[in-house]
Amino acid sequence: VFGRLGAAVRVSGGEIPQDGGLPDAHPTYRAVVTALQSDPGTAPLLADASLLDRAAYELGLFSRLLRGAMAGEPSSGPASSEPAETGFATAPSVRLVHTRWDWDGFVADATLAAPLERGAAWMLHLPPSGPLHVRRLHPLPALLLEAGAYPFTRAAAAAAVAERVDDDPARIAALVESQVNELCAAGLLRPSAPTAADHAVSEMRRLLLPDEAPSSGARTIVGLLSRTVHHMREHAEEALRAAGGAYPVHRLDVSVGRLDQLLISARLRSAFAAELDGYWAGADVPARVAALSPLIDVLRRALGGGVHAFHPYLISP
Amino acid sequence: MTGATWPARGFRLPRGSRDAHTAAAAAMLHRLAGSFPDAGLGIAGSVATGTHGPASDLDLVVVDASFRREMQFATVSEGIRTAIVCLRPDLDAEREKRWMLGAGGDAVIVSMVRGAFVARDPAGHFDSMQRTVARLDAARRTRSDELVDLWREHAFTAMRMLRSGGGAGVEHLQLELFAAIVGGWVLRQGLVVDTRRTDEQMLDTIAGRDAPLSALLREAVPLTRASTAPLLQAAGHVFGPAPPGE
Numbered sequence: 001v002f003g004r005l006g007a008a009v010r011v012s013g014g015e016i017p018q019d020g021g022l023p024d025a026h027p028t029y030r031a032v033v034t035a036l037q038s039d040p041g042t043a044p045l046l047a048d049a050s051l052l053d054r055a056a057y058e059l060g061l062f063s064r065l066l067r068g069a070m071a072g073e074p075s076s077g078p079a080s081s082e083p084a085e086t087g088f089a090t091a092p093s094v095r096l097v098h099t100r101w102d103w104d105g106f107v108a109d110a111t112l113a114a115p116l117e118r119g120a121a122w123m124l125h126l127p128p129s130g131p132l133h134v135r136r137l138h139p140l141p142a143l144l145l146e147a148g149a150y151p152f153t154r155a156a157a158a159a160a161v162a163e164r165v166d167d168d169p170a171r172i173a174a175l176v177e178s179q180v181n182e183l184c185a186a187g188l189l190r191p192s193a194p195t196a197a198d199h200a201v202s203e204m205r206r207l208l209l210p211d212e213a214p215s216s217g218a219r220t221i222v223g224l225l226s227r228t229v230h231h232m233r234e235h236a237e238e239a240l241r242a243a244g245g246a247y248p249v250h251r252l253d254v255s256v257g258r259l260d261q262l263l264i265s266a267r268l269r270s271a272f273a274a275e276l277d278g279y280w281a282g283a284d285v286p287a288r289v290a291a292l293s294p295l296i297d298v299l300r301r302a303l304g305g306g307v308h309a310f311h312p313y314l315i316s317p
Numbered sequence: 318m319t320g321a322t323w324p325a326r327g328f329r330l331p332r333g334s335r336d337a338h339t340a341a342a343a344a345m346l347h348r349l350a351g352s353f354p355d356a357g358l359g360i361a362g363s364v365a366t367g368t369h370g371p372a373s374d375l376d377l378v379v380v381d382a383s384f385r386r387e388m389q390f391a392t393v394s395e396g397i398r399t400a401i402v403c404l405r406p407d408l409d410a411e412r413e414k415r416w417m418l419g420a421g422g423d424a425v426i427v428s429m430v431r432g433a434f435v436a437r438d439p440a441g442h443f444d445s446m447q448r449t450v451a452r453l454d455a456a457r458r459t460r461s462d463e464l465v466d467l468w469r470e471h472a473f474t475a476m477r478m479l480r481s482g483g484g485a486g487v488e489h490l491q492l493e494l495f496a497a498i499v500g501g502w503v504l505r506q507g508l509v510v511d512t513r514r515t516d517e518q519m520l521d522t523i524a525g526r527d528a529p530l531s532a533l534l535r536e537a538v539p540l541t542r543a544s545t546a547p548l549l550q551a552a553g554h555v556f557g558p559a560p561p562g563e
Contacts, residue, residue, distance in 0.1 A: 150393065200392035200401065201348050208384045208403055223389070246520045246538045250495070253540045257492040280488050280541065288539065310391030315402070315426070316412070317386050 001049045001103060002035065005042065022061075022271055029057050030274065033294060048100050049115075052122050055097045055301050056134055059124050062302040065266045066093075066126060068218025069311055087194035088157075088180060090148030092308040094188050095124040095301065096137075104136070121146075125188065140179050144189065149306025151192040151199055154180060196307050207312055216314040221266050222303065223313025228259050229299045230310070236289045236296075249285060256280075256292065272298070328358060328437035333367045341375050341397035346436050349379055349401075356381035357406075357443030359433030366432070375399040378433050380406050380442040402429060406442040408449060416450070417457045418464055418500065427453075461504045468501035469556045476552055476559060479545050491540045494548050499523070501555050502530065530554050 032050050036043050059066075070092055099120050106115035121142035125133040137145070143164075144157060152160075157180065158173040165172060183189040193199040207214050235252045242248035260276050263269040269276065278291030303309060328346045330339055346358050362376035363369035375397050382405060390401040404426070408416070415423045431450045435443050457464060475494040479487065499519060506526065524531040533551040537544040553559070 196393040197345055197348055197395075197399070200390050200399075201352050204379075204388075204390055204401070204403060205352060207388060208381075208386060211385055213386060227391075246535050247518075249539045250520070253488075253538070254492060257489055257540075261489065282539075283541075285539065307392065312388050312390045315387040315389055315404075315422070 001107060002032075002046060004106075005045060005049065021267070023057075025057060026271065029054065033274075037294075045101070045115075049103055051099055052097050052103075052134070054298075055095065056124055056132060058298050058302045059095060059126060060132055061268060061271055062266075063126055063132070065218050065222060065268070066302075067128060068215065069222040070128070071215050071218070087151030087153050087192045087199070088148055088184065088189045089151045089192040089199065089307055090145050091125075091188055091190050092304065092311075093126045093128075094145060095126075095304055096142065096146055097122040097124060097301075123188070127187075140175065141183060141188075144176070144179055144183060148189055149308075150196045151194055151307065153194055192307075199307055203312055213317060216317065219311055220313040221262055223311040225259070225262050225266070225299060226303045226310050228255060228262065229296055229303065231255060232259065232292075233296055236292065239285050240289060242285075252285075252288075259295075329434075330436065331360060331365055331367060331434045337371075337395065338364045338369050338373065338375055338397055341395040341399065342377070342436075345375070345377060345392075345394040345399055345401075349377070350437055353379065353381050353383075355383065355440045355442075357438040357440065357446070358436045359430070359443055360436055361402075361429035361433040365434040376429060377401045378429050378443075379403045380446055382406055382440070382442060402426060404430070404446065406445050413453060414467075417453050417460070418467060419457075419503075420496075420500065457504070458507060461507065465501050465504050465556075468497045468504065472497035472501065472552045472556055473559055476549060479549065487542065487545070488540055491537070491544055491548055494552060495534070495537065495540070498530075498534070498548070498551050498555050502527070505555070 032054065036047050036050070039046075099122070100117060101115035102118040102120055103115055104120065105118070106112050121137040121139070123133075123135050123137050123142075123145060125135070127133065140161070143161060147157060147160060154173075154177055158169070158176040161176055162169050162172050180189060184191065193202045232252075232255045235248070235255050238248040239245075239252040256276070256279055260269065263272060263276070272295050275291055275295035279288045282288035282291055328343075328350055330343060330346075333339075342360050342364060346360075349356060349358055357378075357380040359365075359378040359380070360376070361378050363373045364375050375394060377399065379401060381403070384403055384405050387402075387404050390403065392399050392401070412423070416427050419427060427450055430443075430446050431454075433443070433447070435447075438444055472494055475490045475497065479490050479494065502523065503519070508522070520531070520534065523534065530551055533547045533554065536547040537551065
């Protein structure tokens with residue numbers, strides 16, 4: 001795709017630190033990331049064209065950590081046994097990717113000079129073991145998995161779909177019911193408390209009260225990572241606005257220092273050495289933030305969103 | 318507040334306007350009171366003081382003796398991002414020391430407990446925690462020399478490693494040294510960093526009280542390889558010269 005768009009990707013293994021046990025594909029990934037930064041004019045197109053592959057690779061990098069954090073989580077049950085008022089939430093192992101252009105169609109049709117601007121939804125699923133699954137989604141499952149970032153009920157999902165689709169409400173409700181059951185059976189949606197707040201209280205009871213401690217190492221790293229990322233963009237914007245104000249600049253340094261340490265703990269620092277070293281070497285705040293921004297995007301994609309974006313983490317065992 | 322009468326599942330809210338944040342707090346507190354009937358429930362941060370804005374998070378503290386561990390949760394209540402810090406009412410000696418130093422992540426928890434608005438406290442757990450923090454604040458003042466010594470140890474360790482080159486982690490050593498310098502200076506001045514606001518204002522406070530230190534710290538920000546020299550000078554300014562061999 002890059003070739004047909006007139007962009008070059010040069011793979012050089014020499015810049016990649018070899019101490020982190022990184023996949024063989026890492027130099028290619030870094031070359032694609034570098035190509036995205038080389039021409040601001042074509043960057044949006046190239047970024048969209050490579051988004052799915054980058055997201056899949058990045059999720060693979062974080063797979064050991066995320067699987068560790070998800071270990072011991074309750075598995076999905078049959079949706080039909082749940083009472084009607086029960087909510088559903090997308091499984092923490094699912095990530096959605098939306099591309100703006102139809103790259104599959106572009107690749108399949110050599111006569112096209114440019115891709116059609118017809119968005120596509122993709123699902124990445126990280127099962128407890130084995131390879132990552134990547135699947136293109138039809139609109140209804142895409143809508144339900146997206147809505148499931150926060151718990152929803154069948155009735156709420158049917159109402160949301162009815163707002164977008166002009167059809168018989170009873171038929172829509174039946175379709176939603178059937179699709180929810182199918183996604184639950186596949187482990188992609190999970191029965192949940194009906195709201196995010198109820199889900200949190202339910203998690204508190206599950207994790208705080210039993211004598212047996214939940215697995216905590218990976219869970220805590222993921223929880224701290226997601227919070228650090230959540231605040232880091234804010235800190236970066238404030239540091240840029242502060243134009244030399246010492247505290248906002250120092251607070252961003254502290255945030256990045258924490259991120260750096262967390263990635264070392266996760267044995268992932270070497271995968272993002274270019275971004276982190278670029279930050280610390282940057283002469284001024286704009287240069288530092290420019291070096292850091294791609295890493296913030298990677299972390300947001302890999303760590304997920306909604307009720308699973310902020311994993312509970314252990315303060316004290 | 319021990320001995321106060323608390324409604325079976327009721328709670329109080331801070332005085333002031335009833336807005337989306339207090340509605341979110343009320344909804345979450347109602348759920349928590351129902352699920353953890355003996356828990357002390359507090360509202361911390363800007364919602365407790367009424368200084369929140371539309372984009373503010375809601376910070377809640379739950380203290381319960383039945384918790385087997387301490388964890389932080391995050392959720393959304395009535396559309397407002399909500400953090401829930403769950404604590405046990407007891408402290409061990411090591412944690413008391415960290416709380417007195419106001420170091421690392423514990424500093425945030427201490428600040429949350431200290432400044433929390435107590436919404437409900439049927440078993441007196443929250444009152445007990447706030448009295449503990451008050452006791453540690455007092456100890457922080459009376460034992461400031463001892464605590465400054467602990468920060469000095471941290472600082473000298475970081476300085477020794479920085480002087481030997483620091484390796485790949487030079488920025489982390491600089492961050493540790495920066496924290497030790499500010500922590501030691503705050504104790505020497507008899508100040509308590511009790512909220513995020515005062516933490517934000519600390520560099521301004523230093524500028525107002527100690528111009529030479531302020532100049533060195535500003536020279537060190539943002540942290541780069543060149544920041545080591547002003548940080549070493551700042552450490553000497555706060556802690557005195559390093560002992561021979563350091």
